Amino acid sequence: MSQAITPVVKVQTPFKRICSQFAESPVAMVGLVMLVVVMFTALFAPWISPQNPYDLASLDLMDARLAPGEKGLNGQTYLLGTDGQGRDMVSAIFYGLRVSLYVGLTSGIIALVIGSVLGVLAAHLGGRFEQVIMRLVDIQLGFPAILVALVLLAVLGKGVDKIIIALVSVQWAYYARTARSAALVERGKEYVEAARSLGLKGSRIVLRHLLPNAMAPLIVVGTVQVAHAIALEATLSFLGLGLPATEPSLGLLISNGYEYLLSGKYWISVYPGIALLLTILAINLVGDQMRDILNPRLSR
Amino acid sequence: MSALLTVKGLRTEFATRDGILPAVADVSFDLKRGEVLGLVGESGSGKSVTGFSIMGLVDAPGKIASGSIVFDGQELVGADDETLRRLRGRRIAMIFQDPMMTLNPVLTVETQMIETVLAHESVRRAVARERCVEVLGKVGIASPSERLGQYPHQFSGGMRQRVAIAIAMLHKPDLIIADEPTTALDVTVQGQILYEMQQLVSQSGTALIWITHDLAVVAGLADRIAVMYAGRIVEQGPAEDVLSDPTHPYTRGLLDSVPATTTPGQRLRQIPGSTPSIMQLGAGCAFEARCSHVTAACAVMPDMVKIGSRTTRCWNPIVQQPSTASSESAA
Amino acid sequence: MTAFILRRLAQSLLVLFVTSILVFGGLYLVGDPIEILVHPEADQIEKERARVALGLDKPVVEQYYLFLKGALTGNLGNSFVYAKPALEIIFERMPATMELAILAMVISVFLGIPLGLYAGLRPNSPFSRFIMTSSIVGFSLPTFWVGLLLILFFAVNLGWLPSTGRGPTTDVFGLQLSIFSWEGLKYAFLPALNLALLKLALIIRLTRAQTREQGLLDYIKFARAKGLKSSRVVGVHLLKNILIPLVTVIGLELGSVIAYAIVTETIFAWPGMGKLVIDSIFQLDRPVVVAYLLVVVAMYIIINLVVDILYSLLDPRVRIAEQH
Numbered sequence: 020m021s022q023a024i025t026p027v028v029k030v031q032t033p034f035k036r037i038c039s040q041f042a043e044s045p046v047a048m049v050g051l052v053m054l055v056v057v058m059f060t061a062l063f064a065p066w067i068s069p070q071n072p073y074d075l076a077s078l079d080l081m082d083a084r085l086a087p088g089e090k091g092l093n094g095q096t097y098l099l100g101t102d103g104q105g106r107d108m109v110s111a112i113f114y115g116l117r118v119s120l121y122v123g124l125t126s127g128i129i130a131l132v133i134g135s136v137l138g139v140l141a142a143h144l145g146g147r148f149e150q151v152i153m154r155l156v157d158i159q160l161g162f163p164a165i166l167v168a169l170v171l172l173a174v175l176g177k178g179v180d181k182i183i184i185a186l187v188s189v190q191w192a193y194y195a196r197t198a199r200s201a202a203l204v205e206r207g208k209e210y211v212e213a214a215r216s217l218g219l220k221g222s223r224i225v226l227r228h229l230l231p232n233a234m235a236p237l238i239v240v241g242t243v244q245v246a247h248a249i250a251l252e253a254t255l256s257f258l259g260l261g262l263p264a265t266e267p268s269l270g271l272l273i274s275n276g277y278e279y280l281l282s283g284k285y286w287i288s289v290y291p292g293i294a295l296l297l298t299i300l301a302i303n304l305v306g307d308q309m310r311d312i313l314n315p316r317l318s319r
Numbered sequence: 320m321s322a323l324l325t326v327k328g329l330r331t332e333f334a335t336r337d338g339i340l341p342a343v344a345d346v347s348f349d350l351k352r353g354e355v356l357g358l359v360g361e362s363g364s365g366k367s368v369t370g371f372s373i374m375g376l377v378d379a380p381g382k383i384a385s386g387s388i389v390f391d392g393q394e395l396v397g398a399d400d401e402t403l404r405r406l407r408g409r410r411i412a413m414i415f416q417d418p419m420m421t422l423n424p425v426l427t428v429e430t431q432m433i434e435t436v437l438a439h440e441s442v443r444r445a446v447a448r449e450r451c452v453e454v455l456g457k458v459g460i461a462s463p464s465e466r467l468g469q470y471p472h473q474f475s476g477g478m479r480q481r482v483a484i485a486i487a488m489l490h491k492p493d494l495i496i497a498d499e500p501t502t503a504l505d506v507t508v509q510g511q512i513l514y515e516m517q518q519l520v521s522q523s524g525t526a527l528i529w530i531t532h533d534l535a536v537v538a539g540l541a542d543r544i545a546v547m548y549a550g551r552i553v554e555q556g557p558a559e560d561v562l563s564d565p566t567h568p569y570t571r572g573l574l575d576s577v578p579a580t581t582t583p584g585q586r587l588r589q590i591p592g593s594t595p596s597i598m599q600l601g602a603g604c605a606f607e608a609r610c611s612h613v614t615a616a617c618a619v620m621p622d623m624v625k626i627g628s629r630t631t632r633c634w635n636p637i638v639q640q641p642s643t644a645s646s647e648s649a650a
Numbered sequence: 651m652t653a654f655i656l657r658r659l660a661q662s663l664l665v666l667f668v669t670s671i672l673v674f675g676g677l678y679l680v681g682d683p684i685e686i687l688v689h690p691e692a693d694q695i696e697k698e699r700a701r702v703a704l705g706l707d708k709p710v711v712e713q714y715y716l717f718l719k720g721a722l723t724g725n726l727g728n729s730f731v732y733a734k735p736a737l738e739i740i741f742e743r744m745p746a747t748m749e750l751a752i753l754a755m756v757i758s759v760f761l762g763i764p765l766g767l768y769a770g771l772r773p774n775s776p777f778s779r780f781i782m783t784s785s786i787v788g789f790s791l792p793t794f795w796v797g798l799l800l801i802l803f804f805a806v807n808l809g810w811l812p813s814t815g816r817g818p819t820t821d822v823f824g825l826q827l828s829i830f831s832w833e834g835l836k837y838a839f840l841p842a843l844n845l846a847l848l849k850l851a852l853i854i855r856l857t858r859a860q861t862r863e864q865g866l867l868d869y870i871k872f873a874r875a876k877g878l879k880s881s882r883v884v885g886v887h888l889l890k891n892i893l894i895p896l897v898t899v900i901g902l903e904l905g906s907v908i909a910y911a912i913v914t915e916t917i918f919a920w921p922g923m924g925k926l927v928i929d930s931i932f933q934l935d936r937p938v939v940v941a942y943l944l945v946v947v948a949m950y951i952i953i954n955l956v957v958d959i960l961y962s963l964l965d966p967r968v969r970i971a972e973q974h
Binding site for chain 3: 374376378400404405406407408409412413415417420421422423424425426427434435438439470472473483486
Binding site for chain 1: 665668672673783786787789790791792793794795798799801802806813905906908909910912913916917928931932939943946947950951954
């Protein structure tokens, strides 16, 4: 009995393939949507917040510590309540999201650039340079991130730029190690040897071949790292290090609310925490799916 | 005498993103006790999956879609897990291709052999160990008692495969399925293992299905040969007949492409075209695109026809002139 | 083997040395501890006296040299705040942190490995999907915020468990530990759980990934072909192979848990090393901070060393060279 098989031959570009594989997981799609919402909110915070929480003139202490849904003196309904200074929680969260994302992404990108350049160069140049860099990486990774950041911030003091420096110094090593491994794998491949024997310049090999092939694992590491950076910044702010009170991130907001927790005014700490959770969760969901797609060993 | 193993109309499918892939489309054969069957085919022909199907080891997303496998009177398709488990290792054993990957690298050989014994018989550990030492000696491993305590990576490739064979022989099974057992080994070792398996099997009366892509390997070993192509058996019959007088164009092509049959200086013969992807097959004969005997009839999948001692899946089989010696006796 | 250990020890000492320089120097730049320690209305003479008493009048290089001399004999200086040897204070508080850390690791390992195994073996079951989604959520939760929630929920709202502090201690081998009594466990449970959540998620995900990867390998199929029971295939063959990379990670995570205890101890007012160091940073109690960092780094190094040794013991391919 002959069977009728419908030949199905699909040809897709790698990008389309990644997109369609990504869309297979509803959870990842939810994460993507959440991420877009978070970034949109952060970007447009000044325009969509009901109130500017850092304009001291617009605050009224009489409105302090209102529960979610209560009305303030001027008739405004505070959807998520107010904090100890009378700030609308919704606005505070939007602005806080902005700072958190800014710090997380900036430090992530800087660390990515520094780390990958060092990593790829280490793989390409080899020799003493590679040894020194990788030794540094090992030492750096042997320390718990929070301790390194803690000490750095204790020394450097408060400020957005200082916390970015701290976060970069904690993250670069992961990128460097990943970039070097990926570059080494490529380097071992025969086409690079062939290119070398043809006399192609080193920089060309690095730019056209080693770097692009390191992209996939770097993206995966990148998503995890950015999520970590945001969480680390929040933790440090909570402990009182890093960001000044004038530009609070979500971590600082949570810290501010800590003292009110035991008296039942949960909203000052809980809601910023939820915002933080959703942000990190969104990044992780997206990053997780990317990792599954880009992992050659689990190829479906 | 009833057959030990009867496979009828076996169809094993894999659910992939691009559709259902019938790795084994339609396979039927019988195996008598003590008989050696050479299952020959290139990669992708479905020969390994046939072996796994008999063992019940087809992993998701694959499953046996239809057909029957009767072993010693017992239907295996649809049997429950515990029934299958009791058969595996005890009455039907399997040897895999790469012994480095099949033996667990972090457990000693002793652990891996004794557990096989204890999985099917409750004997004392010491008794089980004795048996393992004995079997290891039989497959040609020197100082078996010492080597038992070692780890797989401390053995050479050929030795590891002998260990795998020993494990297969522990319970004196009725059937051994060997999936390309010599492919990963050096040529010299290949010959040794082949010879030893032949001895073992004929001494113990175990039936053997030897799966390979290399016709030459089964030439001296098999009683019967079945050639597979794209998930189906295309020719089956006594080994000598299939090898000296093939009726299917594909078998003919395989034999012709063996370098030994051409005289030096002549061009090597090869089958034109390349193996089709199973997903791209149409309703006709799978070999159609590469066949030199193709006719209009080939647009429909051929049934098996009997020619002499063989069965062939072809509308236009190669029938030898009566002047060439070929056995006319029924299989 | 001995050469390996010696080399590692030498490397470790180097790391400790470099750390001490960095930390010492860094903290020197932070500020003048005297301003904080001495009564604000004290006059210059008193401040000078305090400065001399603490050795802060000397140039920084000389301070470091003295510090180094002391360090080699085990004396890391006296705390500015407590006027006791810094090392002594740290060791006093260490058992509290360690019991929390170990309790957290125990929770995460004994829950995480089975859950991860299940999720890896039956990836498409609803429970597995639930485990995986929860683990991503667990992974994304900021530890300190979860701590707040735990307090809010279990202590304030439900009143089942105490919100802060450490329970009564009992003497165990000369150490004061609180987790060996029910009362003590009540206090320790929430902070340990807090620390454990992140590691739990990590271990689940790692176990699952390893299970999926290893489960596809031939030796598993071969084990089944031999007719072994599923419980043995998973429990012996699979598990032993998974444990090797897992042990490495668990060891490293223990180090990370000790560090992260800083946050948990602050939230739950748990009197361990972590809370001590945060307070010390804000009080500019330099010797304590330096001592803490050196102790933690030393612990890290020891853990790394132990993990490496364990790895080579567990994996016979590393332990026994190939012989043909």
